[in-house]
Amino acid sequence: MIRTEALTKRFGGRTVLDSIDLSVGAGEIVSVMGGSGGGKTTLLRCIAGLIEPTSGRVEVDGVDVIQRPDEARRHLGMVFQSAALFDYLSVKENVLFGARRWSGLGPRELDRFAEEMLALVGLEGTGALMPAELSGGMRKRVGIARALAARPRVMLYDEPTTGLDPVTTYQIDRLIVDLRDRLGVTSLVVSHDVSSVFRVSDRVAFLEGGRLAFLGDPDEFESRGTDAMRELVRKAEARRFLESGDEGAGR
Ligand SMILES: Nc1ncnc2c1ncn2[C@@H]1O[C@H](COP(=O)(O)OP(=O)(O)OP(=O)(O)O)[C@@H](O)[C@H]1O
Ligand SMILES: [Mg+2]
Structure with missing residues (x-):
């Protein structure tokens, strides 16, 4: 592929x-x-x-x-490193940004489609929010929902x-x-x-x-692996250990 x-x-x-x-x-x-x-x-x-x-x-x-x-x-769907949302558009409009043009769906179907994409990333019911109202993780997930809209x-x-x-x-x-x-x-x-x-x-x-x-x-x-790779893995594991405290245990 x-x-x-x-x-x-x-x-x-x-x-x-x-x-x-x-x-x-x-x-x-x-x-x-x-x-x-x-x-x-x-x-x-x-x-x-x-x-x-x-x-x-x-x-x-x-x-x-x-x-x-x-x-x-x-x-092809791309999820950008910075979520790259349009700050002046609602979550729903961000998700529908491409789909509105090529999907051929009517307004009610588009609403449903946006809700379906948001549900895929666990953000159902957030379509009316603006990007400024979202946490970093939610922004990332909206970026993924938008990428998924391209099927x-x-x-x-x-x-x-x-x-x-x-x-x-x-x-x-x-x-x-x-x-x-x-x-x-x-x-x-x-x-x-x-x-x-x-x-x-x-x-x-x-x-x-x-x-x-x-x-x-x-x-x-x-x-x-090379030394640089092992070093990176060690550093990442050490950081995770320091950051996670107890909550990492059950994962
Ligand atoms: N448009 C550009 N013009 C000039 N240099 C660029 C451009 N895009 C990237 N670079 C340079 O290419 C190198 C690789 O950048 P890239 O963003 O691909 O790295 P990365 O592996 O994604 O890093 P990070 O883990 O920090 O995201 C960097 O030195 C960057 O400065
Ligand atoms: Mg990068």
Whole structure:
């Protein structure tokens, strides 16, 4: 469903993505990890056709993203790192932002559709609220509901759980897996949250120095991973331990 071949992106003289070959099969959930500034968001933006790679190829569901970005984007949902909501639009209008144009639904059906998308992320009944009235976690979930409104076959999530409490994180992890199990959605998930990554991923990719330093089973992370990867995992686990106190125990 997703394929990059020798995907390279430079900003000025700086190579941020260096010949990345990554394939994600139908219904697979692949997580992308790596240090801050390591090119994770850039990778998602190239796959979504929002920026053009310096060289290489990108395909989504067999469609060349560089040649035919509109067609490639049709069945692709992207959840942005900052929730990227329109602050002057209600939650409902944010969710319906794209759907209003292409769905062909009437006003009452659109209302129902928005409510259905919000229910998927556990936000039923919030359609009339404005983004300023939402918590960070709710904003993220509205961003996911908006992406789901495109009825995507492929979802790209940029740090969907960063900054969320453990319960909301767990709900979003469940949602990512649920969408795969029920609708066959293929997902590429950028995450710093090691426990999330291990909970949801079929495979893990690790970006280091612009290259794909690791791509494999979460279980192989310890044995085949690089020092930088193990360091990141250790740091994340230590931080989680310090932050969680007792509440992490039952998860
Ligand atoms: N439009 C742009 N113009 C110039 N440089 C950019 C642009 N977008 C990203 N970069 C640079 O590319 C590098 C990778 O950025 P990117 O946002 O992809 O990292 P990231 O892995 O998502 O980091 P984080 O974990 O902090 O979100 C950074 O050095 C960034 O400054
Ligand atoms: Mg990023």
